[in-house]
Amino acid sequence: MRGRPQLSRTVGLPIATAVMLCVLWQIIVTANGIPEYILPAPFDVGRTLLASLPNLLAHASISGTEAVAAFLLATLLGFVAAAVLTYSPLLRDIFYPAIVGFQLIPKVALAPLFIVWLGTESASRITFATFLSFFPVLISTLTGLQNADPTAVRLCRSLTASDWQTLVSVRIPFSLPYFLSATKVAATLAVTGIVVAEFITANAGLGFLILSSGPRMETLTIFAAIFMLCIVGLSLYGTVALLERAGRRWFTGA
Amino acid sequence: MVTKGSSLQVFSRPLGARRVVAPVIFALAFFIVWEVWLRFLPMSRAVIAPPSAIYTTIVNAFPILMKHTLSTLVEIMIGFMSASAVGIALGAAITLSTSIRQAFYPNIVGFQLIPKVAVAPLFVVWLGVGSPSRLAFSVFMAFFPIAVATATGLANTKGDAVRLCRSLTATNWQTFTSVRLPFAIPFVFAGLKVGLTMAMIGIIVGEFITGQEGLGYVIMFASSAGESAPLYAALLILATMGLGLYSCLLLVEVAVQRWYGAPFSSEGFA
Numbered sequence: 001m002r003g004r005p006q007l008s009r010t011v012g013l014p015i016a017t018a019v020m021l022c023v024l025w026q027i028i029v030t031a032n033g034i035p036e037y038i039l040p041a042p043f044d045v046g047r048t049l050l051a052s053l054p055n056l057l058a059h060a061s062i063s064g065t066e067a068v069a070a071f072l073l074a075t076l077l078g079f080v081a082a083a084v085l086t087y088s089p090l091l092r093d094i095f096y097p098a099i100v101g102f103q104l105i106p107k108v109a110l111a112p113l114f115i116v117w118l119g120t121e122s123a124s125r126i127t128f129a130t131f132l133s134f135f136p137v138l139i140s141t142l143t144g145l146q147n148a149d150p151t152a153v154r155l156c157r158s159l160t161a162s163d164w165q166t167l168v169s170v171r172i173p174f175s176l177p178y179f180l181s182a183t184k185v186a187a188t189l190a191v192t193g194i195v196v197a198e199f200i201t202a203n204a205g206l207g208f209l210i211l212s213s214g215p216r217m218e219t220l221t222i223f224a225a226i227f228m229l230c231i232v233g234l235s236l237y238g239t240v241a242l243l244e245r246a247g248r249r250w251f252t253g254a
Numbered sequence: 255m256v257t258k259g260s261s262l263q264v265f266s267r268p269l270g271a272r273r274v275v276a277p278v279i280f281a282l283a284f285f286i287v288w289e290v291w292l293r294f295l296p297m298s299r300a301v302i303a304p305p306s307a308i309y310t311t312i313v314n315a316f317p318i319l320m321k322h323t324l325s326t327l328v329e330i331m332i333g334f335m336s337a338s339a340v341g342i343a344l345g346a347a348i349t350l351s352t353s354i355r356q357a358f359y360p361n362i363v364g365f366q367l368i369p370k371v372a373v374a375p376l377f378v379v380w381l382g383v384g385s386p387s388r389l390a391f392s393v394f395m396a397f398f399p400i401a402v403a404t405a406t407g408l409a410n411t412k413g414d415a416v417r418l419c420r421s422l423t424a425t426n427w428q429t430f431t432s433v434r435l436p437f438a439i440p441f442v443f444a445g446l447k448v449g450l451t452m453a454m455i456g457i458i459v460g461e462f463i464t465g466q467e468g469l470g471y472v473i474m475f476a477s478s479a480g481e482s483a484p485l486y487a488a489l490l491i492l493a494t495m496g497l498g499l500y501s502c503l504l505l506v507e508v509a510v511q512r513w514y515g516a517p518f519s520s521e522g523f524a
Contacts, residue, residue, distance in 0.1 A: 013353070014360035038380070093276040105496035106454035108371075109470065109489060111462075112477035116301055116485065191369045199374070199463060200474070207372060211463060214375035222376055230368040237367050 037217040045223045052221070056209075056228045063194055063205040064232045066122060070129030071190040071236065075183050077130070078137025082179075085138075086145040086171065087163055099139065107132055111196050120201040129193025133186035140182030144175025176251050180244040187240040191233040206232070300480035308490065311483040319472070319484075323491050326457060326468040329385060330499065333392030334453035338446060341397035345404025345445075346430075359405060366398055374459050383464040392456030396449040403445020407438030436514045443507045450503055454496060469495075 022042045028034070029041040036044065049056065085092045111128050118124035148171045156166040198207025206229045213221040285305050292304040303311075312319065348358045374391050381387035411434045419429040461470025469488045476485035 010356055010360075013356045014358070017357040018361055090272075090276065093273050094280045095277070096273065097277045101493070101497065104451075104500045105493040106451060106458055108455045109458045109473060109492050112473050112485065113489070116477050116482060188367055188369070192371050195369050195372045196459060196462075199459070210372055211375050214379050214463075217379065219376070219379055222379070226372050226376075229372050233368045 037219045040220045040223055044220060045227065048220045049224045049227060052224065056206075056224060059204065059206045059209045059225070060228045060232055063191075063198065063207065063229065064236070066126050066205070067129065067190045067194045067232065067236060070126045070193060071133060071183075071187055071240075073126070073130040074133035074186050074190060075137050075179075078134050078182070078186070079141055079179060081134075081138050082141035082145055082175075083167060083172075085142055087167070099135070102135055103139070107135075108192075108196055111200050114197070115201055120203050125194055125197035125201060125205075128197045129190045132193035133189035136185040136189065137179065137182045140185075141175055141179045144178025145171045147178075148174035173251065177248060180247050183240050184237065184244060187237045188233065191229070191236060195229065300482055303483040303486055307483045308486045311487045312490070315484065315487070319487060319491060322467060322469050322472050322488070323495070326461065326470065326492070327495060329388055329392065329457045329468065330454050330495075333389050333457055334396060334450055334499075336389070337393045337396035337449055337453055338400055340393060341400025341445065341449060342404050342442060344397065345401040345442075346408060348401070349405050349408040349434075355405070355409070359402075362398060362402055362405075366402065370395055370398070371455070371459055374456075374463055377460070378464060383466055388457055388460030388464060388468075391460050392453045395456035396453040399448040399452060400442070400445040403441045403448070404438060407441025407445075408434050410441070411437040439510060439514065443503075443510075446503060446507075447500070450499060451496075454499070458492070 026041045026043055029039055040048075085095065110131070114124045114128040114131070118127055145167075152170045152174070153166060156170055161169070194205065195207040195210075198205040199211050202208055202211065206225050209225045210222050210229075213219070213225070289304045289306060292302065348355050348362070373394065377387040377391040377394070381390055415433045415437070416429060419433055424432070457468065458470040461468040462474055465471055465474060469492050472488040473485055473492075476482065476488065
């Protein structure tokens with residue numbers, strides 16, 4: 001059991017460290033007179049953040065919406081694909097090398113392909129981010145569906161349950177923890193996918209804002225946009241993590 | 255967050271003939287349909303090129319492609335090796351004391367959750383459009399998972415083994431080199447595998463946005479020039495490179511584990 005003083009240490013110490021690093025950053029920048037376009041001080045970043053909030057929010061809502069769409073598509077498609085592959089050994093054998101291969105190559109390199117196919121609009125960015133976050137969901141869910149308690153699966157078979165009934169009442173509940181932990185990975189990858197796609201399509205969103213501010217030496221805007229993106233990423237991750245915890249609790253029946 | 259062993263274990267059934275033949279037949283059929291389809295129903299060259307055109311591009315543009323391949327490969331290897339050194343050192347440093355670990359570990363884990371790729375343009379602002387900014391960005395991308403995995407591995411050493419060392423009056427350093435480090439090896443390699451992919455992503459995204467050299471540059475150039483054959487050729491080379499580097503890392507892992515011997519795999523110490 002974690003006592004109260006222990007808790008204040010595990011929560012307080014990392015926060016104190018982060019705050020101290022920010023203070024150190026501010027002091028270094030102010031003391032050495034580092035120009036703003038090289039490294040802006042945290043205080044100035046905060047001021048820019050407030051001053052250009054409407055613009056930042058407009059870009060953030062584009063990136064955020066696209067990331068959520070990609071995340072939802074990826075988890076849905078990943079789950080369905082895993083269920084299909086569980087029941088078709090032939091398809092599993094056919095796609096096994098492709099799935100392993102895609103895990104090992106840098107999938108980000110494929111981003112321009114999506115732009116060639118789908119243009120520079122939202123559709124290509126969402127499709128690319130979906131593609132990126134689809135694989136962890138597929139592999140993790142597949143692991144879960146296959147690792148379902150063999151005794152329960154045999155019981156179903158001896159009770160003459162159909163494949164569909166076994167899937168719904170045994171395999172899916174058993175695979176939920178695997179699926180849920182993969183959704184957290186998918187949430188991070190969805191945001192990464194959207195940002196990379198925004199770099200390349202150079203059209204809208206926080207990724208576009210960050211990239212286009214670079215050559216103009218508007219480092220303050222870059223930092224403000226990165227901060228905004230962290231908020232988008234962490235809130236998506238946080239929501240998914242909370243849902244995961246609720247799902248886990250429901251699964252274990254506690 | 256870091257799990258030992260591969261999540262691909264689903265597939266570790268005995269290797270039957272069908273498991274080799276089915277994907278090969280499917281791949282062949284896929285390429286034949288792709289080629290024949292484009293013969294009869296031509297589509298824009300900017301969107302898709304037949305496999306034969308991709309092959310011709312690789313043969314004809316071989317010297318140019320190799321120049322860019324070499325640039326990408328060298329940068330990935332330098333980036334990955336630097337990230338491994340930095341990541342393992344940092345992971346070891348933060349496990350030296352409980353206070354340091356409590357102060358830094360949650361922050362490092364938190365950093366894992368934000369989209370680090372977004373920081374790439376900053377490196378261009380700081381270091382220019384040349385190789386140094388790509389290398390620095392790649393190290394930045396890759397060292398986090400390595401540090402977290404190393405710290406996790408070092409912290410999860412079997413308590414029995416550490417207590418045994420203490421009762422044998424081993425120094426902290428001796429305990430570290432003879433118990434903690436070998437126990438952490440499977441974790442470190444799990445982190446290195448993630449780090450390798452991250453190092454590749456760092457270099458390629460760097461090439462996308464600096465637009466100077468490398469396969470990432472070829473991909474971007476070809477896609478904006480409306481010629482898809484070089485795009486597919488570069489992707490094919492990049493995929494081969496990814497698989498090759500990953501295989502090399504697996505070989506190193508096997509060699510290191512053999513060097514330390516069976517008792518030091520993390521389950522081995524009863």
